Amino acid sequence: MELADRAVGFLLSSISLSIFIYYTFWIIIxxxxxxxxxxxxxxxxxDYAxxxxVSAVFALLSFLAMFIGFVILKSE
Structure with a gap:
């Protein structure tokens, strides 16, 4: 299981780094x-910069609110 966790962590880190590099080149360079x-x-x-x-943050906050609501409803 530890190998799978490392692989997922490496994949998420690689995706995050590539998005950061792309966005940096897009906005600054x-x-x-x-x-x-x-x-x-x-x-x-x-125009999409x-x-x-903003839409990514809105989607993240929406999913977080739905998850918290689901947990509150499930716990009662």
Whole structure:
């Protein structure tokens, strides 16, 4: 079981690191690169720079609230 836990931890760490690197390049590096450069085809438009994290936080808080509500209802 310890090997499975390590594999899951490594997978989650790798996914988190890759998302962090992608978002950092998208927000900090890409505005300083020319708009006709090929690198811009790998990134979303800058309009989504705030929309994506806000919707992710909203989804996380919604699932957390549903989980807490489910636990409260289950415990009674």
């Amino acid at each position: 890409s505005p300083f690169v020319d708009t006709d450069h090929f690198i811009h085809k790998y990134f979303l438009p800058q 705030i929309l994506v994290p």
